[in-house]
Amino acid sequence: MVVQMSVERTGRPAGESHVILPYAVIIGMMGAGKTRVGKEVAHMLGLPFADADVEIEREVGMKIPAYFERFGEPAFREVERDLILDMLEDFDGVFSLGGGAPMTPAVQKALALYIERGGKVVYLMADPAEAMERANRGGGRPMLNGDADARWKKLYKERDPVFQRVANAHVRTRGLTPQMAARKVMDMLAERTVHVTGSTIEPYDVAIGEGVMNHLADVLGPKPVRVALIHTQPVQRHSDRARTLLRQAGYEVSDIVIPDAERGKTVDVANGIWERLGDEGFTRSDAIVGLGGGAATDLAGFIAATWMRGVRYVNCPTSLLAMVDASTGGKTGVNTAAGKNLVGSFYTPAGVLADVKTLATLPNDIFTEGLGEVAKSGFIMDTEILRILEEHADELRAFDGANFLGSGLQDVVAELIERTVSVKAKHVSADLKEAGMREFLNYGHTMGHAIEKLEHFRWRHGNAVAVGMVYVAELACLLGYIDADLVDYHRSLLSSLGLPISWNNGSFDDVLALMHKDKKARGNTLRFVVLDRPGHVVHLENPPADAVREAFERISR
Numbered sequence: 228m229v230v231q232m233s234v235e236r237t238g239r240p241a242g243e244s245h246v247i248l249p250y251a252v253i254i255g256m257m258g259a260g261k262t263r264v265g266k267e268v269a270h271m272l273g274l275p276f277a278d279a280d281v282e283i284e285r286e287v288g289m290k291i292p293a294y295f296e297r298f299g300e301p302a303f304r305e306v307e308r309d310l311i312l313d314m315l316e317d318f319d320g321v322f323s324l325g326g327g328a329p330m331t332p333a334v335q336k337a338l339a340l341y342i343e344r345g346g347k348v349v350y351l352m353a354d355p356a357e358a359m360e361r362a363n364r365g366g367g368r369p370m371l372n373g374d375a376d377a378r379w380k381k382l383y384k385e386r387d388p389v390f391q392r393v394a395n396a397h398v399r400t401r402g403l404t405p406q407m408a409a410r411k412v413m414d415m416l417a418e419r420t421v422h423v424t425g426s427t428i429e430p431y432d433v434a435i436g437e438g439v440m441n442h443l444a445d446v447l448g449p450k451p452v453r454v455a456l457i458h459t460q461p462v463q464r465h466s467d468r469a470r471t472l473l474r475q476a477g478y479e480v481s482d483i484v485i486p487d488a489e490r491g492k493t494v495d496v497a498n499g500i501w502e503r504l505g506d507e508g509f510t511r512s513d514a515i516v517g518l519g520g521g522a523a524t525d526l527a528g529f530i531a532a533t534w535m536r537g538v539r540y541v542n543c544p545t546s547l548l549a550m551v552d553a554s555t556g557g558k559t560g561v562n563t564a565a566g567k568n569l570v571g572s573f574y575t576p577a578g579v580l581a582d583v584k585t586l587a588t589l590p591n592d593i594f595t596e597g598l599g600e601v602a603k604s605g606f607i608m609d610t611e612i613l614r615i616l617e618e619h620a621d622e623l624r625a626f627d628g629a630n631f632l633g634s635g636l637q638d639v640v641a642e643l644i645e646r647t648v649s650v651k652a653k654h655v656s657a658d659l660k661e662a663g664m665r666e667f668l669n670y671g672h673t674m675g676h677a678i679e680k681l682e683h684f685r686w687r688h689g690n691a692v693a694v695g696m697v698y699v700a701e702l703a704c705l706l707g708y709i710d711a712d713l714v715d716y717h718r719s720l721l722s723s724l725g726l727p728i729s730w731n732n733g734s735f736d737d738v739l740a741l742m743h744k745d746k747k748a749r750g751n752t753l754r755f756v757v758l759d760r761p762g763h764v765v766h767l768e769n770p771p772a773d774a775v776r777e778a779f780e781r782i783s784r
């Protein structure tokens with residue numbers, strides 16, 4: 228069964244033949260260096276460069292200050308808007324926008340569409356002092372008339388949050404020459420970025436690619452003095468690299484090794500870390516880095532959420548599952564005797580760096596487990612993911628970290644990560660605290676969490692979710708939401724990836740009791756997420772007891 232794509236992908240497509248115009252759009256404050264850096268980037272790429280302000284002057288036949296004086300700002304913004312909208316459709320090069328352009332709603336809309344087509348909007352984040360000094364040089368900026376520094380600061384306050392939101396790549400340039408900044412932009416352009424935003428979310432990026440861990444200090448920013456690097460022992464090699472990067476950037480690093488996997492996701496471990504942070508004088512402006520699989524990033528996020536009621540944190544996921552799911556979205560927490568993830572908080576990271584280099588040491592079975600959550604995102608929204616999984620099932624099942632980097636599979640995996648994170652970002656952006664739509668990400672988890680608990684967390688999370696998806700597909704079929712072919716498709720796809728599709732190591736009564744403790748349950752009412760067609764899910768409330776049992780019988784044979 229090959230399913231049809233149902234949603235447009237975001238991010239730069241790999242190996243797709245259609246051209247995205249322009250190659251990159253650069254935005255930033257006056258004096259950020261958009262023109263200098265943009266020209267360097269265009270030169271490095273061998274592409275033309277265009278500056279919106281220069282194009283406008285050509286079009287209106289006069290200098291911008293003169294146009295402002297004669298016709299006023301609103302008229303200028305209209306000309307600017309029309310020119311930018313045209314250039315976004317047909318300029319094949321590096322395009323830098325005027326400082327105020329992204330404040331125009333129609334430009335924001337056009338940039339969002341451009342990003343959806345796979346474009347990169349780069350926010351050149353200059354150090355304010357450096358940018359103000361450059362902006363004042365030479366004059367000729369009507370928006371800075373009067374007290375130029377005070378005007379610049381006021382505009383920065385208004386514009387920075389908007390620029391953060393409309394860009395999908397953020398490049399800090401403090402202390403860099405235009406050439407160095409351009410090289411940084413080039414690195415960013417080679418990466419895939421998923422932007423997470425929303426009305427209740429401080430926007431952040433998930434950067435996906437080889438070497439993205441190098442952005443660690445940029446994402447942490449200048450405020451922290453101390454950084455706690457929380458990781459497990461099996462990822463020591465990667466945490467060594469992170470520690471070096473952090474020390475080079477001038478942070479005092481506390482290396483905190485936690486017990487591996489679910490053994491690290493406990494209140495006792497959290498308590499040990501809180502004591503250590505206290506002993507080492509961690510303040511509210513210090514920060515946490517969580518590095519490792521999903522268990523490590525869940526715990527690190529929980530520490531960040533709770534220490535002094537919340538400090539900055541960055542996730543560096545190193546397992547496939549942590550890259551595609553656990554590190555993004557801000558669900559942090561620990562397991563308790565009562566069950567999986569029952570204690571925690573929604574607390575958003577400042578950024579996520581999914582460095583695919585780290586997958587080179589990932590064992591095959593842990594990689595495979597991550598495919599469970601990848602497939603979930605395909606079933607619930609982006610059916611193109613299912614098609615890619617089908618097409619590459621043999622190579623994915625045979626994943627070998629030692630031969631992964633530089634192989635054809637690397638690009639396939641990067642695309643699966645980007646698509647899966649995009650699905651997650653859409654749900655999280657709309658519903659951070661899981662009041663409705665975010666629950667769809669829990670497809671297969673009601674039964675999955677019960678299996679994990681009954682297996683004393685020795686079953687891997689993604690494997691339990693795979694069985695949970697077959698269970699809930701059976702339930703949906705029994706209740707007439709989907710047909711038996713789609714249930715069979717769950718089994719054939721998941722098993723072709725090396726994931727389990729049945730479980731018979733516990734009683735129905737035990738499973739049922741645990742499903743009642745699931746976070747989606749309300750009072751005595753069981754609630755599930757079920758498919759009604761590929762790529763589309765709905766809530767199922769209080770299903771008939773005999774169907775809940777019969778679906779269990781079907782997966783435990």
Ligand SMILES: NC(=O)c1ccc[n+]([C@@H]2O[C@H](COP(=O)([O-])OP(=O)(O)OC[C@H]3O[C@@H](n4cnc5c(N)ncnc54)[C@H](O)[C@@H]3O)[C@@H](O)[C@H]2O)c1
Binds near residue numbers: 523
């Ligand atoms: N917060 C969320 O939204 C969310 C989403 C999905 C899953 N999770 C949680 O994530 C956890 C599962 O994550 P996981 O599958 O990564 O398991 P895990 O964290 O237990 O990691 C699996 C194992 O792989 C090791 N490992 C990780 N990266 C490695 C690498 N590059 N090289 C060698 N070894 C490596 C880990 O040390 C561990 O031994 C569960 O606790 C689950 O509840 C959370």
Ligand SMILES: O=C(O)C(=O)C[C@@H](O)[C@H](O)[C@H](O)COP(=O)(O)O
Binds near residue numbers: 558567600661669
């Ligand atoms: O981000 C979410 O929301 C999810 O439900 C993603 C799940 O894949 C993930 O396993 C999550 O940890 C489950 O959360 P829980 O709230 O059901 O414990």
